[in-house]
Amino acid sequence: MxxxxxxxxxxxxxxxxxxxxLSDLERAKRPVLYATKCSLDNAIYNHKVGYLTPGSxxxxxxxxxxxxxxxxxxxFMLEILLRNLDTGxxxxxxxxxxxxxxxxxxxxxxxxxxxxxxxxxxxIIDFICEMLECYREEVNCYANDRGGQTYSQQLVVTETLPDxxxxxxxxSKLGTSPFQPKNxxxxxxxxxxxxxxxxxxxxxxxxxxxxxxxxxxxxxxxxLMGAGGVPSNAVRGWCKLIQDQLxxxxxxxxxxxxxxxxxxxRTLKAGSAASLIRNSDYSAxxxxxxxxxxxxxxxxxxxxxxxxxxxxxxxxxxxxxxxxLKNDPFFQDKRNKGLAQILKWLxxxxxxxxxxxxxxxxxxxxxxxxxxxxxKIKRGNYV
Amino acid sequence: xxxxxxxxxxxxxxxxYFSKNLQQVGFSSQTKAVLTTLKEAVDNALDAxxxxxxxxxxxxxxxxxxxxxxxxxxxxxxxxxxxxxxxDADDVPKVFGEYLASSKFGRGRCSRGQQGIxxxxxTTWAQLTSATGARVITKTKTMRKALSxxxxxxxxxxxxxxxxxxxxxxxxxxxxxxxxxxxxxIQLNGExxxxxxxNGTALVNPHLKLTxxxxxxxAHTIDRVSETVPAIPEATEPHPxxxxxxxxxxxxxxxxxxxxxxxxxxxxxxxxxxxxxxxxKGGIKKxxxxxxxxxxxxxxFKDLFVGLQNQKLMAPSTKSVLWIGxxxxxxxxxxxxxxxxxxxxxxxxxxxxFKPVQIEVAIARxxxxxxxxxxxxxxxxxxxxxxxxxxxxxxxIVQAIQSVNWRxxxxxxxxxxxxxxxxxxxxxxxxxFIKFKNASKETIDASDELVAEIRLAxxxxxxxxxxxxxxxxKASELEEKIRHIEQFxxxxxxxxxxxxNAPDARKKKAEEGLLKLLGRDxxxxxxxxxxxxxxxxxxxxxxxxxxxxxxDTDELLKEVAGEAPARKGKDGxxxxxxNSKKTAVAEVNA
Numbered sequence: 001m002x003x004x005x006x007x008x009x010x011x012x013x014x015x016x017x018x019x020x021x022l023s024d025l026e027r028a029k030r031p032v033l034y035a036t037k038c039s040l041d042n043a044i045y046n047h048k049v050g051y052l053t054p055g056s057x058x059x060x061x062x063x064x065x066x067x068x069x070x071x072x073x074x075x076f077m078l079e080i081l082l083r084n085l086d087t088g089x090x091x092x093x094x095x096x097x098x099x100x101x102x103x104x105x106x107x108x109x110x111x112x113x114x115x116x117x118x119x120x121x122x123x124i125i126d127f128i129c130e131m132l133e134c135y136r137e138e139v140n141c142y143a144n145d146r147g148g149q150t151y152s153q154q155l156v157v158t159e160t161l162p163d164x165x166x167x168x169x170x171x172s173k174l175g176t177s178p179f180q181p182k183n184x185x186x187x188x189x190x191x192x193x194x195x196x197x198x199x200x201x202x203x204x205x206x207x208x209x210x211x212x213x214x215x216x217x218x219x220x221x222x223x224l225m226g227a228g229g230v231p232s233n234a235v236r237g238w239c240k241l242i243q244d245q246l247x248x249x250x251x252x253x254x255x256x257x258x259x260x261x262x263x264x265x266r267t268l269k270a271g272s273a274a275s276l277i278r279n280s281d282y283s284a285x286x287x288x289x290x291x292x293x294x295x296x297x298x299x300x301x302x303x304x305x306x307x308x309x310x311x312x313x314x315x316x317x318x319x320x321x322x323x324x325l326k327n328d329p330f331f332q333d334k335r336n337k338g339l340a341q342i343l344k345w346l347x348x349x350x351x352x353x354x355x356x357x358x359x360x361x362x363x364x365x366x367x368x369x370x371x372x373x374x375x376k377i378k379r380g381n382y383v
Numbered sequence: 384x385x386x387x388x389x390x391x392x393x394x395x396x397x398x399x400y401f402s403k404n405l406q407q408v409g410f411s412s413q414t415k416a417v418l419t420t421l422k423e424a425v426d427n428a429l430d431a432x433x434x435x436x437x438x439x440x441x442x443x444x445x446x447x448x449x450x451x452x453x454x455x456x457x458x459x460x461x462x463x464x465x466x467x468x469x470x471d472a473d474d475v476p477k478v479f480g481e482y483l484a485s486s487k488f489g490r491g492r493c494s495r496g497q498q499g500i501x502x503x504x505x506t507t508w509a510q511l512t513s514a515t516g517a518r519v520i521t522k523t524k525t526m527r528k529a530l531s532x533x534x535x536x537x538x539x540x541x542x543x544x545x546x547x548x549x550x551x552x553x554x555x556x557x558x559x560x561x562x563x564x565x566x567x568x569i570q571l572n573g574e575x576x577x578x579x580x581x582n583g584t585a586l587v588n589p590h591l592k593l594t595x596x597x598x599x600x601x602a603h604t605i606d607r608v609s610e611t612v613p614a615i616p617e618a619t620e621p622h623p624x625x626x627x628x629x630x631x632x633x634x635x636x637x638x639x640x641x642x643x644x645x646x647x648x649x650x651x652x653x654x655x656x657x658x659x660x661x662x663x664k665g666g667i668k669k670x671x672x673x674x675x676x677x678x679x680x681x682x683x684f685k686d687l688f689v690g691l692q693n694q695k696l697m698a699p700s701t702k703s704v705l706w707i708g709x710x711x712x713x714x715x716x717x718x719x720x721x722x723x724x725x726x727x728x729x730x731x732x733x734x735x736x737f738k739p740v741q742i743e744v745a746i747a748r749x750x751x752x753x754x755x756x757x758x759x760x761x762x763x764x765x766x767x768x769x770x771x772x773x774x775x776x777x778x779x780i781v782q783a784i785q786s787v788n789w790r791x792x793x794x795x796x797x798x799x800x801x802x803x804x805x806x807x808x809x810x811x812x813x814x815x816f817i818k819f820k821n822a823s824k825e826t827i828d829a830s831d832e833l834v835a836e837i838r839l840a841x842x843x844x845x846x847x848x849x850x851x852x853x854x855x856x857k858a859s860e861l862e863e864k865i866r867h868i869e870q871f872x873x874x875x876x877x878x879x880x881x882x883x884n885a886p887d888a889r890k891k892k893a894e895e896g897l898l899k900l901l902g903r904d905x906x907x908x909x910x911x912x913x914x915x916x917x918x919x920x921x922x923x924x925x926x927x928x929x930x931x932x933x934x935d936t937d938e939l940l941k942e943v944a945g946e947a948p949a950r951k952g953k954d955g956x957x958x959x960x961x962n963s964k965k966t967a968v969a970e971v972n973a
Binding site for chain 1 (some may be wrong): 871
């Protein structure tokens with residue numbers, strides 16, 4: 001949905017929305033705003049599309065005494081965002097919180113709108129995005145560029161700057177420094193100096209760094225990326241860009257546990273229920289799950305652990321996994337049967353194995369994890 | 384052990400014992416001494432009136448008479464005058480000067496006094512601190528002139544002695560006036576204050592007309608709100624499961640030469656032919672039951688006693704408890720001061736720890752806005768209609784109040800504490816056998832069963848109270864909504880108009896439209912509020928207390944089980960139970 005022209009479409013959509021509000025009010029008619037319902041029960045998965053798309057469910061917000069405050073705040077914040085779009089300024093959510101405070105300070109009639117904390121203003125920004133069915137980057141509200149450190153000897157990135165200038169980054173010239181993708185990778189153009197064979201996305205940025213330091217990218221014509229936990233919008237958009245522009249196979253390498261599979265890998269591949277409206281731009285359906293696979297534990301004699309009863313995150317993830325098998329259209333789809341089976345295995349065995357376990361295979365050989373990864377790719381040992 | 388030469392073993396009289404241990408019966412501090420003296424005199428006055436079917440009119444004077452003999456004390460004059468039946472001249476020394484001389488001891492009736500210790504202890508205190516006993520004026524129906532005298536306790540012999548005896552003219556047809564001069568200090572306010580005692584007494588005695596004159600405040604009269612003297616229920620025979628072996632044997636001495644079986648049937652409640660047969664089946668020899676009670680030996684008594692303890696007997700009758708009633712209580716609570724709203728609950732008499740007991744609860748919110756919101760609610764505790772004012776934390780009543788989740792009724796309550804705010808919570812426990820923790824009757828023993836029963840009453844009262852609080856919440860919601868409209872309406876319209884560059888004319892029209900829209904919302908709330916108000920008023924008109932409406936027993940049970948009650952329906956209106964039942968008061972009166 002995001003197009004380079006969102007600078008024009010958002011103001012247009014906003015004006016249409018406000019016109020409708022105004023004419024409703026003039027006729028003393030109660031305005032109702034509809035927003036796409038962003039939850040699993042409104043998520044549709046079609047393997048041909050490859051990511052979770054929104055269903056037909058909408059959340060209606062009616063203007064009444066209890067919503068008038070929220071609406072007033074939304075219009076107030078929308079004005080700030082439109083001004084940013086107009087001037088090309090960008091801000092984080094926290095900065096927007098302080099900017100709103102500044103406006104209120106200078107105009108006492110706005111005092112009732114004042115936000116008590118950033119949580120309140122964040123909620124309003126999200127509400128605006130839902131109303132306009134856009135994502136925050138489209139209203140120039142960016143998060144910190146987290147995760148996605150990328151290494152390659154072949155990749156060249158060309159960025160179109162707001163003033164039209166172009167910046168060219170040749171990743172092979174960066175030494176051991178990684179390239180950090182932007183939250184809005186749509187302005188980037190990718191090219192390869194030599195054919196790239198594959199792209200590996202490693203869950204842990206630290207492990208990605210180790211692999212590079214040990215010469216992974218020197219020995220293989222590839223792209224190596226650290227996801228840094230749950231992928232941020234930057235990582236998700238960046239993977240999509242690599243998939244679409246370079247058409248190289250993508251593999252995800254991470255822990256074998258319910259959390260990684262659902263919260264990290266699924267989000268990377270098909271997006272999330274919370275971001276239904278932006279999954280089209282922020283998911284890479286081609287990415288495969290390289291491991292750790294349940295069979296790897298036996299095959300490589302990896303150290304695995306039982307899920308700890310007091311590990312709240314893992315216990316929650318297991319609970320979520322059993323729900324996912326019943327309700328999540330992604331795991332229910334026939335094409336993802338292999339992934340659903342891993343979830344089942346996790347639920348039945350209640351064990352987990354970390355990506356770093358590959359280092360136990362031959363402690364004297366630092367390149368052993370690299371060898372296993374490459375071998376798995378070569379043999380098609382992934383899901 | 385060999386008796387040591389020169390150490391003579393002596394016995395001392397009851398009076399001697401108490402004169403040395405007055406702290407055990409409420410004279411442990413100077414302020415407490417004044418309160419206890421007043422309390423004992425008022426208790427006696429009320430008991431005397433009620434026993435004789437007289438509507439009590441009690442006049443209390445407490446004043447400083449000079450410096451006391453004890454360091455840092457005042458000499459206090461305490462006079463209590465009633466319109467009771469008066470006391471026969473022969474009985475005057477017994478009533479005021481002899482310990483354990485009581486008409487009520489162990490009779491199993493719900494009277495305030497039980498043992499006959501209190502007023503004699505007050506006389507002793509007066510005697511010890513001011514060297515003068517109790518000045519008594521009394522007149523019965525048969526006396527032409529009133530008897531005036533001073534009663535002193537002959538401590539060595541536990542006897543009352545009359546001094547300065549004379550007959551005088553007295554304007555009262557019948558009645559008693561007793562005056563003590565004691566050393567002590569006056570505390571008017573606070574939980575242990577005289578005012579708290581007098582107000583509390585008025586609350587649980589709706590038929591009492593009380594006039595009092597205390598230092599530094601003007602004379603005050605609290606009129607009666609009920610014209611009926613509570614009919615004191617007849618005492619019932621003791622229940623064998625409430626006795627100990629010694630009491631059991633002592634009880635037999637009252638019966639002389641009757642067969643053991645007849646004694647059991649006549650002298651105890653809940654023992655009938657069937658129980659006697661079961662005793663025989665249980666191994667008691669028929670011959671023992673045929674024997675005369677005065678011929679039974681200790682082993683036989685013990686067999687009988689143990690046999691009875693092993694029998695499953697019906698619980699004691701609840702007929703012997705006396706209650707105030709919701710109607711009288713709701714009138715009475717208004718005498719405590721300006722009250723915003725209140726709720727009262729009279730539970731049906733029930734059995735706790737094998738003793739009949741009845742719980743009544745009155746909760747009121749005071750209009751007095753000077754009371755700090757964070758201060759704990761004022762708790763008034765009553766045992767057999769006598770206020771309890773000391774050692775609050777160990778009391779069954781306080782423990783029950785703390786165990787209730789008042790937050791679900793809209794009150795503020797820190798965890799495991801008393802609720803906060805300008806509330807009065809009055810809990811009355813009535814039973815012929817109240818288990819006190821000490822002889823000065825300050826704290827009710829917190830047994831699990833009793834606490835659970837009090838808790839039930841409190842929860843019912845809380846449910847009723849919450850209706851009022853919800854009404855208030857609705858009113859404040861309305862205010863909030865109107866405020867919202869005034870605040871946000873113009874801001875919203877201005878913002879929209881700026882974004883679409885609308886002319887002023889459109890802006891004005893939109894503002895009007897918005898006010899119309901939001902005004903409709905406010906009107907709907909207003910209508911809801913009026914409806915709630917009307918329901919309350921309709922109930923008040925019915926004559927019953929406003930709160931005597933349906934209580935959802937299912938909900939009550941859920942709450943007792945510790946579940947949060949489903950307070951509101953989807954529309955935010957109070958939820959009506961499917962199987963609403965009539966209230967406790969209706970059941971009791973029926």
